[in-house]
Amino acid sequence: MPEARTYHGQCHCGAVRYEATTDLSSLADCNCSRCRRLGWIMQSLPAENFRLISGEDRLTLYHFNTMGIDHLFCATCGIESFARGHDGEGRELVMINVNCLEDAPPVDRAAISHWDGASF
Template sequence: MARHEGGCQCGRVRFSADVELEGLISCNCSRCGRLGSILTFVSAGAFSLDQGEDALTEFKFNTDKISHLFCETCGVQSFGRGVAPDGREMIAVNVRCLDDVDVFSLKPQEVDGKSF
C-alpha cells in the first residue's frame, strides 16, 4: 500500500490516500458504467480530503448507501463516501483520478453492478 495524491480535473478537489492498486473493480452499474470509474476502497482513516470540501456536490441513488461526490466546477467524481458491510466508514477512490498511476497498466475486476 502506498500514499497517493489525486483530485478532480480543475484542481479544486484534492486528496491523499493510502491505496492498494490490486483488487480494483470496474462496475457496469448505471453510474459507474457511464463514468468509467476504476475503484478501490479504503478506510476513512486512510483518506484525507486536502482541499475542496466546499466544491463537492453529492448524488445518491439506488439504496442511498454511497455518497457519490463530484466537483461542482468540472464535474469529475474522484471519490465517494459510504459504509462497508461491517458498518465501517469507507471511501471509494476513483483510481483514474490519482496523479501518478498509469491506469492502462491496471487489471480491474469487472463487477456486474447492473444485476444488483
Template sequence: MCLGSMTNSLKTYQGQCHCGAVQFEFSAPETVDVTDCNCSLCRMTGYEHVFVEEADLRFLSGRDQLVSYKFGTKTADHLFCGTCGIKPLYRPRSHPGAWSVNARCVDGLNVARRIGFDGQNWDESIGGLHKSLET
C-alpha cells in the first residue's frame, strides 16, 4: 500500500519512463499523498514522491534498463532509464524497504495532499516527514 495515503479502496496504477522501456505497476489507495522535496536532485529534476511499499510494486519491463546513481550518504539508489534518462522511481533513504515512485511518471493519480519536505536539511527534517505521512 502507498505510505502516507488516506485509507480507501486500492487501485492499480501504471507508470513508466519517457520512452517506455521501464514499465511498472503498483497498488495504492485511490487518493495518494505526494511529497515535494527541495534537495538538490529533486529540485533540479522536478521529482514528486509517492512512497509505495516494496511488495506493492511490480516491474512489467525494463528493470535491467535502470542505471543507478548514488551520492551523499550513498544510501538512496536513484534509478534512471538508460535510454531516455528519466527517473521513474528509486529506492529512498527515507523509507528503507520501499519505493519512491515519481508521480510525474504515473497517469491518473488522484492527489489527496501535497507534503513539503526540507531535503536540503534531511537529518533535521526526516522525523517531520514520517509524522506527516502517518496522519
C-alpha cells in the first residue's frame, strides 16, 4: 500500500485552497450525471485528514439526487475541488477531486475503480 502524504489542492483561480493527507490508493470515478460531466477523479478521506486553508467564504453549495453530499464549488471560477459527506456508518468524510491537486502523480484512468452513481 502506498504511504500517506499531504497533498495541496485548489480550485482553478486559487481562491479555494486545501491540504489533504491520503495515500491515493482508492481512486475512483463516477458515472452519475454530474461527475460524468465534470470528469472527477475521486479520493475519499476522513474529514480529519482534510484542512481548508482558504476560501470558505468563496464556496457555494449544491445538492442533488439524495441531497447527501455537499458539493462545494468556488463562486469565482466554478470549480468543485472537493465535497463533504458521510460514509455508510455516519463518519464525516471529504471527497477530493484528484485533478485539483497541485502535486499529485499522473492518474491512469484505466486503473481506477468505477462507481455506478447513475444507479442511485
